[in-house]
Amino acid sequence: MTPIADIGSFNAAREAGMAKLQPAAPRIGVGMGTCGRGNGAEEVYRAFAEAIEAHGLDIRLAAVGCFGACxxxxxVNVWIPGQPLVILRHVHSADAARILADVHQGRIPPDLAWCKIEEWDHITARIRYGAGFPELPQWSEIPFFHGQKKIVLRNCGLxxxxxxxxxxxxxxxQALYKVLIDSRPEMVIEQVKAAKLRGRGGAGYATGLKWEFLAKAKDPSKYIVCNADEGDPGAYMNRNEIESDPHSLLEGMIICGYVTGTQxxxxxVRAEYPLAVHRLTRAVEQAREYGIxxxxxxxxxxxxxxxxxEGAGAFVCGEETALIASLEGFSGRPRPRPPFPAQKxxxxxxTNINNVETWYNIAPIALKGPAWFTETGSARSAGTKVFSLVGKIRNTGLVEMPLGTPLKTFIYDIGGGGVGECSIKAVQTGGPxxxxxxxxxxxxxxDYETLxxxxxxxxxxxxxxxxxxNCMVDIARYFIEFTHSESCGKCVPCRVGLDKALDVLNGFTKGAGNSAQLALLDELGRMIRDTSLCGLGQTAPNPVLTTLRHFRYEFDDHIIARRCRAGVCDSLALSPCENSCPxxxxxxxxxxxxxxxxxxxxxxxxxxxxxxxxSTGRVCQHPCDMRCRRLTMDAAVNMRDVHRFIADSILLSDHFDAMVARVADRKLPPTGKKTAVAGAGPAGLTAAFYLALLGHDVTVFESKREAGGxxxxxIPEYRLPKHVLEREVELIRRMGVKFEFGMPVSSAISLHDLDEQFDAVFLSIGTWKESWVHLPGTELKNVIPALLxxxxxxxxxxxxxxxxxAVIGGGNxxxxxxxxxxxMGADATIVYRRERKExxxxxxxxxxxEHEGVKLQFLSAPHRIVGDPKGNVRALEIVKxxxxxxxxxxxxxxxxTAEVARVECDAVILAxxxxxxxxFARGSGLTLxxxxxxxxxxxxxxxxxxxxxAGGDVITGASNVSNAMGYGKKAARRMDEALMGVKRFQRLSGGFDASEYEAEPATEIARQRPAELAPAMRVKSDAEVVVGLTRGQASAECGRCLRCDVRA
Amino acid sequence: MTLPTAVTPGKPDPEKCAFIDGVIARSTGRPGSLLGILEAVQENNPRKYLCSSELRYIAAKTNTPLSQIFSVTTFYALFNLEPQGDHTIYICRGTACHARGSRNLLESLRLDLGIKEAPDEGGADKLTLTTPDGKFTIRTVACFGQCALAPVVELDHRICGHLNERALAREVDALRQENHQ
Amino acid sequence: MPQKRISIRIDGELVSTVEGKTILEAARDAGRRIPSLCHMDGLTDVGACRLCLVDLGGGGRLAPACTTPVQEGQAVITNSPRLLAYRRVILELLLTERNHICSVCVANGNCELQALASALGVTSVRFPYRYPNLPLDLSRDRFVLDQNRCILCTRCVRVCADVEGAHVWDVKGRGIYSRLISDLDQPWASAASCTDCGKCVQSCPTGALAEKGKAVEEMVKQTWQVTNAAERKRAVL
Amino acid sequence: MIAAGEKIKLATVWLDGCSGCHMSILDLDEGILSVAERADLVYSPLVDTVEFPEGVDVALVEGAVSSLEDASKLQSVRARSRVLVALGDCAVTGNVPAMRNRLPVKQIMQRLYIEGADVNPGVPASGVPPLLAQARPLHEFVKVDFYLPGCPPDPKAILSVLTDVLAGRAPKLPAVKFG
Known part of the structure; x- marks a missing residue:
């Protein structure tokens, strides 16, 4: 290899490269970053290589870097001369042969093709691939790439x-060459300053100023350091940058060396990044060979x-003074500043230290100037930043966005929102x-300031x-655990303070904690932040302080109610299903x-x-299904149908009386306390049942003629036959609960009366008013609220x-x-303004x-109801x-949109x-x-x-049956505690010896599904649609439980 | 006090000394040389650790105080002062992996391999556990930078992404089979 | 070259000092003691204990007086309620970290940690004690290392490396598991690098390093001797 | 707070300690007379009341909490006292009783009653309250109103605290030290 010494040899190298990038034959590039390899890219590469060899194909194969869409x-990218570069995704080694066969004939396998690149702006050059494949979207049309601006990642993956x-x-x-030829180093420093480039390692200090310090330092031997000790868990852009494009890093550093007079x-670089080390080593060797x-x-x-x-694994070495200590052969313990590295x-x-990504911005700035650079980004933070978008998000990967882009663009537009049905609640930025x-x-x-x-x-x-x-208390604990184990131990606040903070947080996640400790944690956090020696300690409390600020209620849940809603803190729950069950x-x-x-x-x-x-065995929203750990193996245990089976087997059988007696035997002795429940809906019935079991006198006041709300x-008969509900109500009645029907609270009996006659009152009157839409035509005949x-x-x-x-709405x-x-023999169409999954x-x-024949019309908002002169409904007009x-x-x-459509109909139901x-609420005199x-x-x-x-819908707004019952149960427990001064609720459910249902290994069978009536049969009657599990099915289903309640 | 380092006094064998001399000669005077020397010597050890005779030899040859060498080797996570198992399984404890359940992976692996709870010293959050038969070492790592594959486990330098407990158990079984052959 | 005189304000009071001094020195010259533990006259400062933090105003971070040089016109606050509260927390943290049982300690009555706790009004500790299980190194003839009393100020490490030139001591591990070690974490008596000079013992602010045979309250440190030795050495260099 | 001029009910409690703090109370010398004028000693190792009485104004508690019995006694002391003072290092920090905390109870018992026994080796099972896993200071169990460290605390400091409390003032502690 001859060194490059003039423009001629420079151009020769350039032409040689172009011939590799766009050869006369097709070229296939396999993304071989660490993440590609983790997904099998090596096998894919090998399969291509073997097949090309075996068939003697004239197709070039290259190992390229990562394109970011992890x-x-x-x-894999494929270039056929004259055509656009096509990106294929989810390529497996088994696909290699057919891809080659297609490419050989100038085609692209349509099932693997994701998008195409007709021309690419490398910033330092534009590369034209060609036009074609009209059926494929441009890369920038893919949501994950839309809005990204690749300056740092300009070469990655290509x-x-x-x-x-x-x-x-x-x-x-080319930028280096230009800078050397121009021979005005101070100009370059001015350009970097004018570009407002700020350190991409996190602190955001102006890069140009740092360079100026170094240039002014008179010492003949000085150093430039690239900090590639990327240690933030959750961040891997530096690894990818080096693995995919190591020369951009070198170019940035060489330019800095020249303009600051450093040699x-x-x-x-982290030793945990072997591939990055390997590629960088190779790049340095090549640069030496070329005389660069x-x-x-x-x-x-x-x-x-x-x-x-190679760093040896210490997060604190990301701190510049610790990094220096490490380079000098000491433990990476930070040193006080002053003196600053720029001085000593x-x-x-x-010494000048910059983060990897900072260096990647240098060549573009040197070549295109500061004005071009500041076009991108916000006023105070110019340019782009590469983010790693990971965690509970659909599209994970590295994205390079202009600074100042709103967070929700990252999460929803690029990231595609949450995984599965789960909703996102927070984003953690900046690592520990x-x-x-x-x-x-x-x-x-x-950008730097807003965050x-x-x-x-x-x-x-x-x-x-x-x-x-995700539990935010657990997340706070996790980060403190991390910084605790990464603290160098030099200064007291970080060394001991984090240990105490971890102690307190561990307690919280185990149900041992109180509000005094919460206050102490806050005080300790501020103290560690203000007094620690280095950046690690000064920022270590951030995850705690922010979660305390934004998720205080989750801390309260752990400390006061001893509950972890996310079900992460397993000492606070029996099992994930129990925890999710209201x-x-x-x-x-x-x-x-x-x-x-x-x-x-x-x-x-x-x-x-x-x-x-x-009832709940039929209509519950079964949150347990979402949390079942069996879900990670095949499908959740069908818990809801099993307890329906158990309940039906007794309630609808002649064991009923005997079992009622057995349950009644559990009643605690009479307490003499009188309690009232307003509303015989699910919440009220539940509260009444427990209050009765706890030995209190219970009267339920209900405005309607029957119980059940x-x-x-x-809930229609075909989902919940009323005779089933009646048996349940009967059981509750036999526990001693008295019902007063036709007695609406406030009109028939006032809160004042209840106050006088009872020791405690539970209000659970539900939500019985249908929301009304303001829609022209609702005054017509045959427009009716769903509930009515x-x-x-x-x-x-x-x-x-x-x-x-026509039914307007998308709920149950x-x-x-x-x-x-x-x-009832009608044709029914549901009109909903969003999509089905929502x-x-x-x-x-x-x-x-849908199986029964209900038509579903999505993305349709009601516009008006069209009537005839007689006041009858003729149609529902909708706006798409x-x-x-x-x-x-x-x-x-x-x-x-402007598009209007009609649904012909003669009745409209508003749901x-x-x-x-x-x-009622206003009349109650209670705070609302x-x-x-x-x-x-x-x-x-x-x-x-x-x-x-109060509990149920009256405090939450319309919710569902199980949630309402959860409140009824909780209210009964709290009312009893207040009435009796002791906690007695646990006494109700004792007497089950765990050995009676010892754990055994779970079976491998599939989830059991209950039989259903055929759709054609269903619509002819009110008969219950879901028949329920058979005894054999139910018992088999039980064997699928992984028994998370049993702890090792 | 039981001291692991006191058990192997004396000088490493001549072959090893020659290797260490070579490493030192290559890196003397370069920044970060001590870390590089220790990394190379550990990698050269068949059990991937630094024994005290090696440490003493390096200290003498590089004119570094013993206590500084010990400080360095216990400060950085990469260095081992104990022999490592035939197979090393790294469980990533990065944020993305944590959010996707890596703690459960660690727990189930520990139980699967029959390793009792880690001792308090050193903290359970940064652990290196080796099975009594020396076949497996479990280690945690702060973050592999493989967050898009979370949760990630590295088995003998092979990255496996999107693992659950069952899949991990299968991978470990495969390593075990390898052992038997 | 005569040093340039400058004036700064310490807690509002105008103080004249010379360029190149640290805030800690300037304050002491002016008769104001800023609490500290890891600082010892004659040794290089490391800013580790954070007790000497002072407020330089302007909403910036607090700065350790021991390593921050004075600057013309500087206004230093050394005793705001916030600083006092932080210092008390630091002492609380140190008291919980190891087993500081003053009543049975050789340094009782002559301990810098104990004295500072008393001076700053720390009468109880709000954080749970760690009660770590730590060894006592009695291997050496004349001296004892009791890890239970060590506060990791590293005065011994620095005096041994910089003044005596032996570098017997260093700190192993990191974070809360940091421990003082001699040579390859071996019994002190077997640490060949030790010259038995005892400077570390005299530098230790607590009862962690002590002379053997001393009973409770008997260990009085001669820190000044070490300081003199350090300054003599510096003068020679 | 105690109203000035009222004769108060004073109690002293001895948990896991060496009784040195009580000795320090006795060392108040003539100071004790001024206290006696203003206070009735209703419960103490020095008097023979068995049950800790209700309505105590000031309780001085010596010693760490080492056993289940200590813990439950402390709970009732707290419930029945208006002002609770942690007296001496054991009560304030755990001090000497806490020196066992680094070892598991079982191991200590083994060493003491089995390996260390000359006759009848065996861990006593009856008549002794079960030890807690660790001896810990009072404030980890109950709210403590004032701390008076020292081993033993300086009699002058005790007197100063008592005088302040008797006068209905919040005690202003003279300089005290651990140990």
């Missing part, structure tokens, strides 16, 4: 990192060389030095997305008992946890509803109403409705919507949600929130009036 790996010629071909070392440089490094850079008489030092750094010499930013603040533009205002930092650009399955049913217990054939014991276990097991009046319709059908007062029915009530209308209704119910910006629930807002009866719900203590459910508790 979730689509392995990525050129071979092991080949300096290819780098030169795309304009590499020695060091790259301090060495005694006379590009023949211009400037001396510069680069050494590689490595071996006491002036950063903080958690809650959903409500996703509008925040991402700092939120208590976080930019850091190296890690963005770890957290969803509802009633906290001991699910492993009833599964274990039934598995052993102990049906009656299983029933006792179930009924003590849940007084409406047959929504279960009785809103369903209630009318349930009570027999409504028996027909026209021939063609909408689906129930449509299916009920179907059973319907709040239970998925199985939507599917069933499209999905626009993301709202704060992480769903995209439906935006009306847009229920609200609280505001007249703006939406009319009662203000209660989150943990005790006490209202603003002594003795009065």
């Amino acid at each position: 979730s689509e790996e392995p990525l 050129i071979s990192p092991d080949d300096i010629d290819e780098y030169i071909a795309v304009g590499g070392y 020695q440089a060091i790259v301090y 490094l060495g005694p006379s850079v590009l023949g211009r008489g400037v001396k510069f060389d680069i050494e590689l030092v 750094g490595l071996d006491g010499k002036p 030095s950063g903080g958690c930013i809650p959903l409500e603040m996703f509008d925040t533009p991402v 700092a205002q939120l208590g976080s930092i930019m850091g190296s650009g890690g963005m770890v997305v957290m969803d509802e399955n 009633l906290h049913m001991n699910i492993p217990r009833f599964l274990g008992l039934l598995k052993r054939g102990r049906l009656e014991d299983a029933f006792e276990s179930v009924i003590l946890d849940n007084p409406l097991p047959a 929504m279960l009785r009046y809103a 319709f369903l209630e009318g059908v349930a009570s027999g007062s409504v028996s027909q509803i026209g021939r063609r029915v 009530a909408a689906v129930d109403a449509a299916r009920t209308a179907l059973r 319907m709040p209704a239970i998925k199985e119910e939507v599917d069933a409705a 919507t499209r999905l626009g910006e993301y709202d704060l629930t992480g769903r995209r807002k439906p935006v009306p 847009v949600g229920e609200t609280i009866d505001l007249d 929130r703006e939406n009319g719900t009662f203000v209660v203590d989150r943990f005790t459910l006490e209202t603003s009036r002594p003795k009065f508790y």
